[in-house]
Amino acid sequence: MNALFKTLQIDAEGTETLCPSHHTPMIEIAGHRLCKLCAKETVHHSHATYENELQQRLLQQKINNSGLNKRYMDCGFKNFLIEGPAQENAVKQCQNFAQQIICKHNPNLLMIGTPGTGKTHLSAATIRNILHNSAQSARYVTSAEIAQKMMDTWSDSSKSEKELIHHFSSFDLLVIDEYGLHDRHEKRLEMVHKVLYSRYDQMKSTLLISNFTLQTMQQDLGVRLWSRLHENNLIVVPCYGEDKRISK
Secondary structure, three states, X not given: OXXXXXXHHHHOEEEEEEOOOOOOEEEEEOOEEEOHHHHHHHHHHHHHHXXXXXXXXXXXXXXXXXXXXXXXXXXXXXXXXXXXXXXXXXXXXXXXXXXXXXXXXXXXXXXXXXXXXXXXXXXXXXXXXXXXHOOOOEEEEEHHHHHHHHHHOOOOOOOOHHHXXXXXXXXXXXXXXXXXXXXXOHHHHHHHHHHHHHHHHOOOXXXXXXXXXXXXXXXXXXXXXXXXXXXXXXXXXXXXXXXXXXXX
């Protein structure tokens, strides 16, 4: 931009024509009349447009790398169907949870309820909200995926269980979906619990999603983990109702 105005100063000829926008004398370059202030504003606008487009591309890249499936990529709080007080409360609780993480607090959230009540949608909306409004990191994964990836290290010397635990503990928010579904084998459940313990030690927030009841969830996690999840405030969001997938 400085080079542009140096060129304008050297080669430009003043005119008596006033810029209709700024009411300052225009200059003439190679037979074309222009206003210095208009030219400067155009450059600034171009830079702002470029910066905005760059930020949007970076945001989309973060969302693409968040682990969310294609079905949930565009899920937000605004397009979540609220049909009553329970859904409205769930949205508010998740929005509050996201805001706390954006402010660099580290609460945990437990979303429990029947299938098809929007739990994964709300978790995706939480991830998108955090990525859009902060530099905090967020990742979506299923309980079965954690267990399988860690068990794969037993036959792959290039990876270690310790490295994977560190990986899953590095995100400011980790959403673990389908807890209690495909992790029923004792060893698989142990792998998931190791990640939860590590995230507690690293003071990182976890969002757990399950079809379990609150009582069953408490029993399955065990006394020690249940206590640790409460230490920095455990938000419990019940999601019960008609299966939206079937009733569409």
